[in-house]
Amino acid sequence: MIHPAVDVETPAHPHPHPHAAAAAQSPVAHRETRRSKKWFTWLTPSFVVANVVMFIITMCVNDCPKHSASCVAGFLGRFSFQSLKENPLLGPSSSTLEKMGALDVSKVVDRHQGWRLITCIWLHAGVLHLLANMLGLVIIGIRLEQEFGFVRIGLLYLISGLGGSLLSALFIQSNISVGASGALFGLLGGMLSELITNWTMYANKVAALLTLVVIIVINLAVGILPHVDNFAHIGGFLSGFLLGFVFLIRPQFGWVSRKYVPRGSISTSTQHKFKIYQCILWIISLILLIVGFTVALVMLLRGVDANEHCSWCHYLSCVPTSRWSCNSQPVSCLSDQIGDQLTLTCSSNSKTRTYTLTNPTTAQIRGLCSQLC
Structure with missing residues (x-):
């Protein structure tokens, strides 16, 4: 990801007040430089480790030689993979993933196992699936955590993952679903909204925006392939996009808290912490998030199949061609x-x-x- 450099703006007053020199030695200066410091990143690597550990545990539980007639890489013993016909991603069986907490709509609705909306984020269908997602998490997550800290990025990741699970559960009700892709798309959505809400602070604005949009479009386009849960991608992206306006808002350049200004000095800094358009986007996004998550949860718990209300929406997740079919009915x-x-x-x-x-x-x-x- 290309993270554009921050513009260095000149003061609005070329001839500052005599007290400005004293103010420069005060905590005000520290307030201005603090925003340029990078946070120590530990949460993103922890997420990577947690996903890898969960995959190892899943493979241990899977124990292919004990439960299947044929396995791949048999020298790995109980960590060997299911046959490529059953799982081409080099991973466990679907029954093992279901046992470990994969998203199964029937169990969420009928057995009240709502925790599957979160646990599915930490499971992966195979080594290839795991490597692709963890590479994306490292590239995107570390950069965002450096800029905004572990609290905001951690919440952005988890809530986006939940948003992806909710939309997936509403549209894909015949198969199980696993993976951190929804949470990763949430980070991409957060990057886009962060660029928009902090627009005046960046250089090369248009180039950065176009680059980010192209990356997002390409990744979403991959989701129209069969066996890829693009609804989780879309749900995660929309959640992250709205959350970015809430969590990733920056004070406008030149703002300092009045409590840091020495008595008797005349502050030449911006009086308002945020611009009006930032506040408007913050309010609208928060309202949409609350309403969207509430409606989605109510629909899911009532067993609503969203495909019945949108006859064309299934094309957002898979487009049938002469090379593949989009039949997602469970095998029997x-x-x-x-x-x-x-x-x-x-x-x-x-x-x-x-x-x-x-x-x-x-x-x-x-x-x-x-x-x-």
Whole structure:
């Protein structure tokens, strides 16, 4: 990401009052320089470590050799991956992800497991999925945390992730969903709104804006591919965009708190901390956030399928072409066990295959069914 440099503006008065020299030696000067200091970044690396640890735990629970007939990288033992037909991202089975806290709308609505809206953010479908998201988190998160600190960026990340989960749950109700992509898109949205609300403080404004918009559009465009939850991306981006106006607002250049101005001196600094347009954006964004999250939660808990109210919205997550289909219906198979011979028939394409298994577990049958369909 390109973070434009801050303009260095000259004072409005070329001939300052005699007391200005004294004021320069006061805490006012420290107030002005404090904004240019960088925060120590520890939260973003902690998020990366937490995601990696969760993936390791998930793979340990998955234990492919015990629950599946075929595994990739068998030398890793219980940390080996599911077959590429079942999971091309080099990761665990869908049943393991579901067990670990993946977003499953039916469980959120029917079993009141609302915590899945948050836990799914810390899970990943495979090594490739994990690496892509953690690389983005390091590049975007560290820069933002340096500028705004761990509290604001941490809240931006988590709330955006929740926003992505909510929109995903409203539109994708037949499959489970995992990943930190919604939270990452929230950071991108926050960068865009931060540039807008602090517009007067930056140099190369138009170039920075166009660059950021192109990056966002490209990333959202990737979401129209099958098996990518673009609704989580869109929900996270919109949440982060609005949160940026609330959390990432900067005082305008030249403002200092009056408590730092020595008595008897005449302050030449800006009297108002924020510009009017910043305050307006702050209020509007906060209202939209509260209303949006409230409506989404109510709709979700009532079991509303948003696709019934928007017949074309599914194209935002997947656009069918001659090369792929957007059929997202969960796979199911008919099974027939005779001795050690297990015969599975895929319900969607009628493919049939016989496996040699004695007393197969439900997880094994589900994994073989995924490969077959």
